[in-house]
Amino acid sequence: MKRKIVLIMAFVMLAGIMIFFVNKQGYPDLYLPMPGEEVPHVTYTLKIDTSDLPEQILVYKFVEPGNPLAGTNKISNIFGIEGEIKEQNVIKGYFVKGENKNLQYYSESGKWDVCLDEAEEGYPTEECTISKEEAIKISKNFLTKYNLLLPEFNTVVASERSQGSKLTGDYKLIGYGVYFYPKVNGLKVYGVSRIIVEVRGEGKVVRVCKYYKEVEPYKIAKLKPVRDALSELTNNKALVNIPSEATSASIEKIELAYWEDAGSIEEQPYLQPVYVFTGTTIIDGKVCTFNAFVPAIEGVSVR
């Protein structure tokens, strides 16, 4: 009798696990970081036709980065960083401290960042004299020189680095962080997929970061219906950057994109698709736009 009960329980558990994985098509839930301020409960109105959105999409998987020590040596050689290689257990990586330069290599993802001039990078006193366009051009040339600019990283923005503020009357521009964002399968990649080049003063490159994981095609996955994604958004099971005062909003655009999680490949093995809702809300008579991100694979939710 006891044996029968144990067998039935085991069968129920196995069936539960199978249903769980079939529902999610084998994909883990997607971690989307949430804003550290109030997220309001909003009534969303869909103002567009969504019938042209596909029912399935190609999912990509991240490629294991290979031997981390070899990776560390390779990047050290490219940038001429000579120094002791120190293993880091907390973040699982390697740190190389050279003369006025250093390299941080992340073993689990193959990401890395290189500081090329510690003094300039810290707190420069020199004012930046170049324009955003020049900073972008310098960064592109730099990445091309080292063969680091992949063609899919074709969305480029230059973000200011500054000291002081216009409000306090002591604003000083010291440089730009030039961010290169990729497209995969013709779609934008949100999350943390980027190459960053830090430019200072008259155009000196002081830091470069390879903050993306390489991907390869994996499988076609079935997408959840848009109405289900909208329902998740309404229940705040989404990353949404809507103003906290909003009570109602209209959705004016829905598109598919991918989301790269910042963690290791073990934590999230796939570059998963997300629905990106773009809309507007009116706060104090002003129109404010917002974005919201919902996991798009059927069965997958926000973790």
Place this chain on the structure above:
Amino acid sequence: MSKNFNKEVKMKKTRLSKAVLSIALIFAVLLAPYSVSFANTLYCGFDGINAYSSLWHPDCAYGDRAGASYVDNLYNAIKTKFSLSFKYLNSDANESHLRTDSIVNSVDFYAFSGHCLNSPYPLESSMHFYTRSSGETWHGSDMENYDTVNARTNEVKFGRGTLKWITVYSCNWLTNNGNSTKQDNIFKTFEGATLTMGFASRMFLDSREGTLYGQYLVDGYSFMNAFFYAADYYQPQCGETVIARVEGYTPAKYDWISAYYPIRPVYEWYKNSPSSYSIIQDHLIYPN
């Protein structure tokens, strides 16, 4: 002759000693504000909240976040360099800690992570807790603006004891909304402390950022760069600009855990020496 010679030698020695002493004094005066310390034990303290909800009580309207996990990760990454004084998580985290010198100001490094509200008080930001400082371990959605769940800019004073470095891993603690009174209120929190690392915009909580920030600190990066670089790695591009910001006592801009300015004397608190304080650096992450 010999007596006179000895006297001359003695005088020369005295003059030399005086000169050495004078030079030493000049150096001491010049270097006095800058303390290079490797031997001091540094203490840290944390308030972090994951659970803004409870099985038994009403929930906060703004939802759970990864604040407790963030401060846990941060502490784990820096524990070889800091001794833990306190780590209050979830319902043990309390806004009164920010108003109690014997708690927040008793450590060298303090970090808060959870919600931070920009809207209820027009000229202040507020670190938002689930527990009410009046004694209850929860608050409901009708209590979001209660003073007992919000540590407001104007009631928080950093310093006064040993506290030098503050990290607020949340939205908006350093947002001034383009208002100079609000900015002034932020500066007024500096009563001895030297640096606050935080955000002047909406940001997104990823507890793993605490590990990287801590690792950078241990690796010898300045507080400022450690905070900015961790943000570069973890803050997502999702349609809006994230502004990581460091502000405080401007000469402390290079400070790291082994070489730093000590806590500032009263005459150098912001209210007595405003020109010594600034938005030290902004680090913007534009969206794609």
